[in-house]
Amino acid sequence: MSDYGVTDKGFQMRRLDEIYTDICKRFKDEVGVDPSENPQSVMNILFTIFADAPAELWEAYAAAYQQLFPNTACGVALDNVMQVGGVSRIGQAKTKYFISCTGQEGTVIPVGALIQSSSRPQRTFQAVSASIISSANWRKLAIRPIESIAGTFTFDFGVSRNATSGEVGTYAESSSVTKKMTVSSYDDAYSQMLAAVKSFDALVKLGITVSDETDDQGEHSIVLTASGAADSFSATLCKYITVTEVTSNIQFESAEYGSYVLAEGVITQIVTTVDGWTACTNDITPIKGRLTQTDAEARTSYTNRVASRGTGTVASIVSLLYSDVEGVTFAAGYENYNDTTDAEGRPPHSIEIVVQGGTDEDVANIIWKNKAGGIRAYGKHYAYATDVNGNRQYLEFTRVNDVYLLLSITVTSSGGLDDDYVARIKSLLMEENLSAGATIRLQKFIRPIMENVSGVDYIEIRGLLSEKPEIETVADSSMLTGIVPVQINQQPIISMSGIRVVKA
Template sequence: MLDRNGFKRKRYSDLIDDMVLKAKELFGEDVNINEKSFLGILIRLFAWFLAIIWEVAEKVYNSSYMHKAEGIQLDRKAWEFGIARLQEAHAQGNIEIHGTPGFVVEEGTLFETSSGVLFELTENVTLDESGVGTGLIVCTEPGTKGNVTVNSITIVSNPNENITSVTNPEQTEGGRARETDAEFLERYQQTLSGLGSSTTDSIRAELLKLNGVRAAVVIENTKSIPDEAGRPPKSISAYVLGGDANEIAKVIFQKKAAGIEAYGTEQVQVYDMAGYPRSIGFSRATEVPIAVQLTIQKNDSFPIDGVKQVKAEIIKYIGGTDEDGTSYTGLNMGETVVFSKLINRVYQIEGIEDVELLVGLQGQELGTSNVTMDITEVAQISHTDIEVQVV
């Protein structure tokens, strides 16, 4: 029912109880309403279908509220505030091709990693006099699996005698899975403070709406002198994890107050409505390398590839790239690497009796304490920085 306290759905058992009471009221207390009687079967049949209707009514009611809406209903509520769910995206990057000078590598040529992640060339590439050319490639499948490490794309899917070798000199980026309801709702809540303008919260909120931006923080220096981090007086500094530089700069320019400097290590030129160029600065989040050492006591149910699975669980939690070249988002800016959560991740793998784990900054002494991050830092780890000993 719907009253001042909200909507409360009647369930199958509630409907049976109500209909049994009504049957006794109409036909007497001794009416036969057991499960095998005609009236009992009829009551349960109607209750089953009515329960479905009550469930639909509850979903209709909940779809009016962001924290209870699901799926497309959540999308439509967020649209009212100008926020759209981040869709799945294909990773992209550059490929360096070596081969016969003057040979034209046609658009659509496929390259792949040793684990079978396919990339397609998006333009014709003519090899120069040295037999070298570069071109843009896009992963054929969306998702994080396309975010592969440097020099991992080394195979020409359809071998050609005019192509001797290929590689990716930089990591491919931009691949992501479709934003889940939980992730979308969290980002929506973070943007609630961004309905105004010219505030650090509103700038951050707009940055979080951009495709590919995992996290952002905006720091202002309101003093008349540079602050301890070297930020100029009367300036703002945006620290962003992921996203396109041009889109980030446009958002900062549109949201910041007039006369306030947008300071950062990256400078991007944008144009105002009058066509005048404006230099907008922002900084990328500092990626802090983490190292982990484990000693695992296993039993007979420990899988053959258990060590690989253990490393994958740790990378999924912290963030980074696994042995197959797949990248995971992991922790956001400023989030602490929690020791107990790492232990819990390891125990997700079957066949582990006991674990001794050490964690810390790469190149420093490891321990059993949490690893804290500055608000402009984000923890990252590679499979090569996870040492696992199984006994």
């Protein structure tokens, strides 16, 4: 076997110096003159030129060989070689928000309707489909009696939870109240209706509060408000009730591809004017989008995702979630094959799939179609999949929740620090990419600071995961050094308000 080219040790390339030495030796053997003995000779210059062309060919051969493998291929070549493994590069996706939209009953928000954030840089979002602000899909509902009402009538009011997915324990429920009333005036009717709705015990179980509110014109309304921002209910109303205002959750997506996670309450500007649509805001965690995977990201995920060729395995489910569900930015799988509940609370013979992004329905369908028969899909979130017979099947998985990583940085310096060292350190930390479910090693943050901020002699870093993004009231003594544990369903996020930089 030749010592060069494709060998049992991989591809061995002939270098320019080796080619030059070889042709000089051959010329000397045939003619008796060694051109390399006189570097300034015309013969040596010609031989150097002659050696350069085959050296370039060898470099091209080596590059082509490297494009045959996922760990070294780039660009289109990487896409091609990944397809041999049955997977493809994860493409771009838009960030999806359920936006709280307030307006009159029956207001239609057309597909493509635009809203914007009040923050900078300003982000634009568009309605995914034509949707209706309606009492059939409300999280806040304001009602009152019809204007001309008197005498005896039957008051009928019902509420049903619209639930095809959600946290385990919050399933579809419905209840109604029926009461015969005799009223003498509008005010009398309003008082009796308010009392009847407030005494509706089922509302407490559904997490709905009832209040008497007054609008800018001094008109009273019976207002029902869901406790959860993502809750959705449907109301059954008798003909003696009129709806004054409804707040419904309507799905929007970012105008651009990528992950655009904004602070709550900043998407408030309505760009597309729609008669009857009065307000909007964001207070529900979005489904994050993403940009197309870079070569480095594609290589990193390839090994795990190639498992999709298997069936009935946790690895194959995770791989298919990445490949087949738009918007999935993280997925991991765990299983308990024992006959007893494990330390993490997983029941015997069950799997737990942890997912970030993607719609509940799409995620549920992938899990249902690819899990092994008789194995329970366990988790803290539930959804319904559709089986081959068209029947709905209940299953569970776990959603990734965002948490804030608070960081306290103590800088020691014997010389002069840059005037803007605090802003520069914060900016460097904001560029860090943190993975869901992965333990955070605080030492990784030290090197970028040491390399980019002059005058720093020593750095001490403390960290802590928190539900709130502010570090102002958190003492260093309550924070961790070394590593910060992250649960399998947590996505750490760094915010400017969660970073404290002080000089020792």
